[in-house]
Amino acid sequence: MKWNWKPALLSLASLVLFTPVCYPQHAIVKDGKVSAVIVVPDKAPEPVKFAGDELAFFLEKMTGQKIPIVNTASENKDTLSIMLGESPEAEKAGIKVSEIARDGYIIKSVGNKIFIAGKDSSGENADIRKKLNEVSKASFMRLKILMSPTNWLFERGTLYGTYRFLEELGVRWFFPGEKGSVIPSVKDLAVKNLNIREEPHFLSRHIGSTSAINFKSKEGKFDLEEFKELGYTTASNMLWSMRQRISSGWIPLNHLPPSMGWDERFGKSHPEYFALLENGKRDVDPDNRQYRSHQCYANPDVIKEIIEDIAAYRRGDTAASRGVPERITERNMQAKGWPSTFNGNIASVLPHDSFRACYCEKCKPLLPPTDTERLLLHSKQVWTFVDKCGRELQKKMPDQKITCLAYSSYSFPYENMPKLPENVIVGLCPGTYNKPFNLVDEANYQKLMGLIKTWRSISSSPLAYWLHYLYRFRQPQRYGIPMHLPHLVSREWKDLAKDGKWIYVQEDQDSIMFEHLNRYIMTRLSYSPDTDVDALLNDYYQKFYGPKAAPVMKKIFDDIEKKCMEIGRTNAGRIDVWEKYFNPDTLKNYASLTDEALKLASGTEYEKNVKLFSKYYLGLMRKGYADYDHNVKKVLDKKGAQVCICAARGPVKIDGMLDDAAWGKPTRTVTMRNNVDGKKTAWPTEVKLLRSPDKLYFGFTCYDPETMKRSLTEGEADSIEIFLDPSHSHDTYYQIQVDMAGRVTDTFYEGGGELGQEAWNSNAEVAIKKYDDRWVLEIAIPRSSFSNGLVHPTAHPWGANFCRTIRNAPDAKDRFSCWSPLLFGRFHQPDMFAHIYFTN
Ligand SMILES: [Zn+2]
Ligand SMILES: [Zn+2]
Structure with a gap:
């Protein structure tokens, strides 16, 4: 308990306070006899009944005694009545439930009663017991429906107060399942007078996923033995999340076009709703469910459709009435088919992942020069659209709000961006700046704080945060590396709380014990960012x-x-x-x-x-x-693979010849080793590197006695891949793949395990020449294609790797070879890249 010094208490008259205070204790069990009842009024809402069951369950676990659940307070003045939920007595005790915030609660002792109350939803949809039972028996398909966030959006304040009360008695839930619970075993149990009122700071709080887990598909990725031993299931995880008082609310921050089936609804009838790509095609493929289509952000009809969807949702119409396909509506039955992109008076208008810009006449002027910092490359196009959506909506539904994430290539506000209308909530998800390891660097931390201040000044509403906080610890890059940063997280969340009201932490819980303390701490901080993290630990x-x-x-x-x-x-x-x-x-x-x-x-x-x-x-x-x-260790080059990229003395003509004077001295050359045991490949590869103020040059000589017989068919041709991490982040990187026929595929990756963004363009110039015994690739890449690529890095190298694929290698081990061969089957491991230094 915090001791609040009030000046008045220092008067002489209050000296009495310094004598030991005797807290009145109310016995729950004394000398083996029960002296308390749990009062759940008749017709109490389902969450209150569930709270009564939970309370009785844990009190019995603690004391070995059954505490009766009754429906009116005990008349015996020596019996403690634990009064759950809203009631006339609670009101008489001064508890106005209507004034308590969502997920908040009051715990108050009055005489021989303790009141625990918060807002509770009634009706069958709030029947927690039934829902958890269904979840524990459901097939995966059914589970997807049951675990949709929209299925859990009912109020349960009294239940959350009950959990808080149990914590007061020493119960803890450190992770899902029985083994994560701490239940003190006592003979006698008493509770002191309590007067607690708590309300969460963040209105929406989701820490890690509560969605359906398909254990079959996770085999190998998860240690299922651990899951089994700990009793971790979709249902136990959901129950744990409630015991940790995660949000019963939901702020939509979903990708709008896929969640509403835009491809199927409009792909054939209205191709003009979709982005006009540079190649003149519309960015939609209605027959390909995997395709990530993007919208035209200036077409007024796109905004009209969105507003009509929102209006239909608000009227209570079904999603089907707006043409939303069945595969989406059937997963969201409990919300009349509407996906969690809509909730209450908030809807998300976020574009799809891997953003592709629209080049139509109206959208094109909103694109800045291509050498713009990547995090704001598409800001003007996206945020002008969001702004317009907000303003149009204001005219029709003044109380409706929309969200959009400041994310990916629209993370930063564009220059001179006007203030957004009042109904727009900005969600912050700025790539590298929302990962805790990166925030240890004070400069990055301050960059994030600056970004928050900037967005807050543009936005009328407090911000929402989407954090990529917790890694997949079983993926190669993070395998077995803990991320335990409680003090940093506590500092950050205190700061986030100043300007934000919603928080969502994306996490793949692949290792429960490994990650439990982070999840436990974050659920606490999201409820009360001021929590003393040392006390908690x-x-x-x-x-x-x-x-x-x-x-x-x-x-x-x-x-x-x-x-x-x-x-x-x-x-x-x-x-x-x-x-x-x-x-x-x-x-x-x-x-x-x-x-x-x-x-x-x-x-x-x-x-x-x-x-x-x-x-x-x-x-x-x-x-x-x-x-x-x-x-790794057995093939580790003791010095670590590194090379200097020298300044070119003279011009380089990209013709596949590597005969320019510049390719002579002082050019550096590196070779490749196979990706299995790090041995030299039978057919060697040599890579030369050069730089100019505005370009990088690479010359690959790929020895292959069968060069002339090689297939040039797409997908079958041998290839070279260049991986570059210009900020040496070990996290974000660019990939340029060139096959033997000269086809270039370039992709940007925002982090280990994240999907690549094909919209990124390297603007590489390539030339290939073939000989009897080798093929040569000469390539020039403008440095402006990379974020900060024009900056001459003196403090750090660029992370880099060169990889070659030989489809018919004489030795199967040589199929994949690399400069830094420490990647074992996957080239996409930026922390294992070699290093290129820009010194001379
Ligand atoms: Zn457009
Ligand atoms: Zn490195």
Whole structure:
């Protein structure tokens, strides 16, 4: 409890306060006898009934006694009545439920009663027990319907107050499933006088996914043994999320065109609704469900359709009445077929991923020169559209709001962007700046804060945040590397809270124990960003590992946090992570500390929790190291693959000859090794590099005695791939693939595991020449094609890799070869790229 010093208390008269205060205690169980009842009024809404069941369940687990659930307060003055939900008595006690914010609650002791109340929805849709039962039995197809966010948008304030009350009694839910719950076992149980009113800061709070998990498809990606052992299921995860009081509300920040089936609805009848690409085609393929179409952002009819959709939703019409295809409506039955792109008076107008600009007459002038910073390349096109949507909507539905993410190539506001209309909520999702490892760097942190201030000044409404916070820890790039940054996260969320009201954290929970503490902390911070994170952590060590082992566990987590901060600060790739930070010595140290904790917890209920930490947290780190040791270390070039890119002395003509004087000295050459065991390939590849102030040049000589017989058919031709990470972020990177026929495919990647953006164009100039024993690729790429590409980097190298695919290599191992061969099957691992230095 916080002690608020009020000056009045310092008067002489209040000295009495300094004598020990005797809190009135109300017994729930005393000397083996029950002296409390749980009061759930007749006709109480479903969430209140569920709260009564949850309370009785945990009190019985704690005391071994059944606390009766009754429908009126006890007449016996020695019996404590725990009054759940709205009631005339609650009102008499001064609790005005209508004045409590969504997901908020009041817990108040009055005489021999404790009131716990918040807003609750009634009706069958709010029947939590029934919903969870259905979820636990459902097939995956059905699960997708049941776990749609729109199925859980009912109020349950009293339930959340009940969970808060149980926490007051010492119960904790650190992760989903029984093993994540801490339930103190006591003979006697009493509760002191309480007077708590809590309301969440963020109106919408989603930490990690509560969506349907298809365990079959996750096999291999997830450690299903861990899921089984911990009892982690879609249903247990949903129940845990409610116990952590995640939002019962929802702010739509979805991609509008795919969620509303735009391709099928308008692809054939109104191609003019879709972006006109540079090649003169409309950006739609109604027969290809995988196609990501983008809209024309200036066509007034596009905005008209969106507004008519919103109007139909608000009127209560079905989505089908607007032509939304069945595959979408059947997944959203409980919302009359409307996807979660619409909720209440908020709708999202966000374009699809991998943005492609519209080049129609009206849209084209909204595009800046191509050398514009990538994060604002499409800002004017998108935000002019959002602005117009908002203004049109204001005329028809003054209380309706729309959202759009500041995201991808429209993350930054464009120059002199006017203030957005009042009904627009900006959601912030600015690429590298919403990932915690990147925010350890104070310059990045300040950039994010500056961006928040700028958007807040353009927007009339507080902001929403979409964070790519938690990694997929089982994917190669992050395998077994913890991201434990509680103090950074706490600092950031306090700052986010100043200008924002909604928060969504995207996460793929592939490793439960490994990630549980982050999820636990974030659910707390999203409810109350002011939460003292040290108090929260200490409570966790004490309650989960027990008072004796707690200091030892704290030591381990503190050290992990310290090293994670260093990893973030130095932007460490996997080699540094496993050689410098979580090296065998450190892991050995953690193991011996864990053994110590295990001894201290031995024979207590905490022993099993230390074992879980050892098996699934340290265990995954150990596996991460083993993976590195097995795959990377053995082919590791001790110096690390690196090369200088020299300034060209003279012009380079792109003709596939590599005979310009510039290609002579001091050009540097690198070679390639196979991607299996790092050995030299039978048919070598040589790469030469040069730079000019505005271009990069690469010359590839690919030896192949069968060059002339090679297929040039698309998809069958051998190819070269260039990977470049100009900011040395180990995260965002560009890929330029050129096949033997000279076809160029270029893609931008915003992060490990993210989808590539094909809209990015390298503007590369290529020439290929074929000989009997080799083929040569000469390529020039304008540096302006890369974000910050024209800047001469002195402080850091560019991350880079060159890869070659030989479809009929004499040795199967040589099929894929690389300059930095540490990638094992996947070229897309930017932290394992080699380095290009721009020094001479
Ligand atoms: Zn257009
Ligand atoms: Zn690097």
